[in-house]
Amino acid sequence: MAGLVSLLWIGILFIYVWLIVASNQYAKRMGYSNVGYLFLAIFGTPVILLLVIYMQGETDEHRKKRIIEEEAWRRGENIEVAKEEQGKDITDVLLS
16 A cells, blocks of 8 residues: 555656646747746646746747748748848848
């Protein structure tokens, strides 16, 4: 019985760590500081944090980068060239 309980606790700990890593990766993908959200996930609830990140959506800067990369992909350009053009205004890049 004690072995089953310890196995259950190990499973719960594994799921908790997995949720922390998932919320950290999701925050990074949405353009947020993954270090800040890592601390929030460790000291808070990772499931609620995932919902908060989902509700906030992408940052404006991350959205601009994604649009530039998608436009470069659509035009068949090298994505590295589009990343170098990010210093320009986004309308200049998209209209060129």
